[in-house]
Amino acid sequence: MASSDVARMPEKAVRPLGLAGHVGFDSLPDQLVNKSICQGFCFNILCIGETGIGKSTLMDTLFNTNFENFESSHFEPQVKLRAQTYDLQESNVRLRLTVVNTVGFGDQMNKQESYQPVVDYIDKQFESYLQEELKIKRSLHNYHDSRVHACLYFISPSGHSLKSLDLVTMKKLDSKVNIIPVIAKADTISKSELHKFKIKIMSELVSNGVQIYQFPLDDETVAKVNTTMNGLLPFAVVGSTEEVSVGNKMVKARQYPWGVVQVENESHCDFVKLREMLICVNMEDLREQTHTRHYELYRRCKLEEMGFQDTNPECKPVSLQQTYEAKRQEFLVELQKREDEMRQMFVQRVKEKESELKDAERELQSRFEQLKRLHADEKATLEDKRRNLDDDLSSFGKRRAAAQLLQAQSLTANGKKDKDRKNSGFM
Amino acid sequence: MRCSTADCAETARKTEKDYVGFASLPNQLHRKSVKKGFDFTLMVAGESGLGKSTLVNSLFLTDLHKDRKLLNAEERIHQTVEIMKHTVDIEEKGVKLKLTIVDTPGFGDAVNNSECWSTITDYIEQQFEHYFRDESGLNRKNIQDNRVHCCLYFIPPFGHGLRPIDIEFMKALQDKVNVVPLIAKADCLTPGEIKKLKERLREETDKYGIKIYQFPDCDSDEDEEFKRQDRELKESSPFAVIGSNTVVEARGQRVRGRLYPWGIVEVENPSHCDFVKLRTMLIRTHMHDLKDITSDCHYENYRAQCIQTMTTKMNSDSRVESPIPLLPLNTPDVETENLIKKKDDELRRMQQMLQKMQQQMHEQDL
Numbered sequence A: 001m002a003s004s005d006v007a008r009m010p011e012k013a014v015r016p017l018g019l020a021g022h023v024g025f026d027s028l029p030d031q032l033v034n035k036s037i038c039q040g041f042c043f044n045i046l047c048i049g050e051t052g053i054g055k056s057t058l059m060d061t062l063f064n065t066n067f068e069n070f071e072s073s074h075f076e077p078q079v080k081l082r083a084q085t086y087d088l089q090e091s092n093v094r095l096r097l098t099v100v101n102t103v104g105f106g107d108q109m110n111k112q113e114s115y116q117p118v119v120d121y122i123d124k125q126f127e128s129y130l131q132e133e134l135k136i137k138r139s140l141h142n143y144h145d146s147r148v149h150a151c152l153y154f155i156s157p158s159g160h161s162l163k164s165l166d167l168v169t170m171k172k173l174d175s176k177v178n179i180i181p182v183i184a185k186a187d188t189i190s191k192s193e194l195h196k197f198k199i200k201i202m203s204e205l206v207s208n209g210v211q212i213y214q215f216p217l218d219d220e221t222v223a224k225v226n227t228t229m230n231g232l233l234p235f236a237v238v239g240s241t242e243e244v245s246v247g248n249k250m251v252k253a254r255q256y257p258w259g260v261v262q263v264e265n266e267s268h269c270d271f272v273k274l275r276e277m278l279i280c281v282n283m284e285d286l287r288e289q290t291h292t293r294h295y296e297l298y299r300r301c302k303l304e305e306m307g308f309q310d311t312n313p314e315c316k317p318v319s320l321q322q323t324y325e326a327k328r329q330e331f332l333v334e335l336q337k338r339e340d341e342m343r344q345m346f347v348q349r350v351k352e353k354e355s356e357l358k359d360a361e362r363e364l365q366s367r368f369e370q371l372k373r374l375h376a377d378e379k380a381t382l383e384d385k386r387r388n389l390d391d392d393l394s395s396f397g398k399r400r401a402a403a404q405l406l407q408a409q410s411l412t413a414n415g416k417k418d419k420d421r422k423n424s425g426f427m
Numbered sequence B: 001m002r003c004s005t006a007d008c009a010e011t012a013r014k015t016e017k018d019y020v021g022f023a024s025l026p027n028q029l030h031r032k033s034v035k036k037g038f039d040f041t042l043m044v045a046g047e048s049g050l051g052k053s054t055l056v057n058s059l060f061l062t063d064l065h066k067d068r069k070l071l072n073a074e075e076r077i078h079q080t081v082e083i084m085k086h087t088v089d090i091e092e093k094g095v096k097l098k099l100t101i102v103d104t105p106g107f108g109d110a111v112n113n114s115e116c117w118s119t120i121t122d123y124i125e126q127q128f129e130h131y132f133r134d135e136s137g138l139n140r141k142n143i144q145d146n147r148v149h150c151c152l153y154f155i156p157p158f159g160h161g162l163r164p165i166d167i168e169f170m171k172a173l174q175d176k177v178n179v180v181p182l183i184a185k186a187d188c189l190t191p192g193e194i195k196k197l198k199e200r201l202r203e204e205t206d207k208y209g210i211k212i213y214q215f216p217d218c219d220s221d222e223d224e225e226f227k228r229q230d231r232e233l234k235e236s237s238p239f240a241v242i243g244s245n246t247v248v249e250a251r252g253q254r255v256r257g258r259l260y261p262w263g264i265v266e267v268e269n270p271s272h273c274d275f276v277k278l279r280t281m282l283i284r285t286h287m288h289d290l291k292d293i294t295s296d297c298h299y300e301n302y303r304a305q306c307i308q309t310m311t312t313k314m315n316s317d318s319r320v321e322s323p324i325p326l327l328p329l330n331t332p333d334v335e336t337e338n339l340i341k342k343k344d345d346e347l348r349r350m351q352q353m354l355q356k357m358q359q360q361m362h363e364q365d366l
Helices: A003-006 A025-037 A056-060 A116-134 A162-171 A191-207 A222-230 A270-283 A283-308 A322-427 B005-014 B023-034 B052-059 B117-134 B162-171 B191-208 B222-236 B276-284 B288-314 B335-363
Strands: A041-048 A082-088 A091-103 A150-155 A179-183 A243-246 A249-254 A259-262 B038-047 B083-091 B095-103 B150-156 B179-184 B247-250 B254-259 B263-266
Touching: A041 A116, A041 A283, A056 A091, A056 A150, A056 A270, A056 B288, A082 A116, A091 A116, A116 A162, A116 A283, A150 A162, A162 A179, A179 A191, A179 A322, A222 A270, A222 B117, A243 A259, A259 B095, A259 B263, B005 B254, B038 B052, B038 B117, B052 B095, B052 B150, B052 B276, B117 B162, B117 B276, B117 B288, B150 B162, B179 B191, B276 B288
Parallel strands: A041 A091, A041 A150, A150 A179, B038 B095, B038 B150, B150 B179
Antiparallel strands: A082 A091, A243 A249, A249 A259, B083 B095, B247 B254, B254 B263
């Protein structure tokens, strides 16, 4: 990184100066502390482990509270992540804690893609921070840092070694996040088995090149305790939110028919060590490592991908500005090309549509003509028929009249004849 | 033998006049079976690290897996399932038992576990086939029964119930072998959690229709003690077990157990786990029932299926010589079957038409 390199290079003559009295800048750390207390702190933990291994219970026990958790089922088709954010306060220090849990990890039959959702989530958080950093008008001061600071990997207490899924997942994650492996449900392993188990796990991690988080040794005040703790990794933990009375106190414990496992008893499990290391001593270091190591690695890869370089082939440092301009031009040119293409396509389509419509119109017209002709023909035929009908009617009428006349004549003639007959009859 | 042989003999001698003597049959059976010896094949399946070997050692009080090599996580990424058999002869009070333990290392350990049980089902079917051939052979004096009589399936106690791999495995094996599910490493569960998990497992077994081994109901004329035992057994299924290879000192006695800083878990203490119930069921009371169901149910199903596929194959390809003597069965050949089918269809059509006509007539009348 450029800035820190500059600071460390021996400059021309920065000579140490002695002070003749009290100036007062020894209060700088205090000012810093006051400022950060006002601002509040933020910490993000990712818990990876099989369903039911005790991730939520351990979080509850660590932070002495009850995060609203619900039991997940074993039948998730894919691994998902569930993030929940809480605001906690202890004395006058405010902490914004985000706990991310995996859901359905280790349940599928084919676990080859199980690590992918976790990697995607971590990258997404880095990406949004990068975007914020690259903005013109940025507010890093108020930005809610969602990058994952610590990853607790829960190892199933088989007593033999790591599972194949554990190895594959940790290998994919070790360059992206601080991994702290823990042995879950450690009350099922006896002391001798635990020692062997821890050694086996660490040797497997080392032989496969997995880099887990090492507690920092550069600060003398905590170097000693950190060294001891580094040798006790991975921590074997037991979590419990229920309280059992032991002696005359109520302690967090699990009650079995053969005894009581006390969570905060160092000879029973390493919970206290985990809490101390994770929260009391090294929380700030975890955040720093995330920012200076993992995030910077991500940022470098991402920018190199986009075509940025720190030095161009002639070994002159290229400014971000120039590279950005070049990229922008490229982008604009391409945009223009695309636009032209689209326009041409549009024009062509319009032409096609027009010709189609014209054809349709012509067709309609011809049909109309045809129908009209048909109509006229039918009308003519109808007229003919009607004339014929009229003729028939009139001839029929004439004939009827003639017939009636005849009838009337014949009646009168008959009447005369009958009278004659009647008359002759009488006589 | 549930009623002691002494009692039977006594009741027989009470009525001397009607004494025939066949009340001593159970006695004779007892003697013969002791002379012949017994055999039993037990399969254990489950992910590695669940305590299968330890449990088998605790059950039979021996050390069966002296120098086994466990694979690393890296080697297990692409591991395939193998079958490993260990056979031991053990004897107790003159009764000899030839015990075969079939181990399945690699089950559920790889990253991709689709169809990882196919090796296991193939093995079981192979044993059935061997027995089938032997049974149908000419010389049947020394038939070796290598069929798997019982499969103990270990369910991890770390989850909330059955997982997809558990369901698929049990369903694949339910018609081939007696599946007895167990909750492994039960010393990580408090009594309340054990109860909840057992209920959940029973629910899910019903829901997904998995046919596990059911204890047979005892007859109504058994004594109360036996009935009570039987009821207890059924209620605590599936068993939550703990195994141990080491002997520790607890309450002044040396017992098999696990030593923790907070207490000692005794494997044979019924209030600590169901190990005693499992041992009673498996060895002391239900061993023969498991063998019976294997030969009467699973083997017979396999045999019937086998014969049917063979006869249809033979009929379609008459050149195939049957290695097994079969009686000429009355299975109709393909042509007549087709004819029958056609006639059936026609009949059905005629019936439908008749119905329609009747309806029409009915409507017309109205």
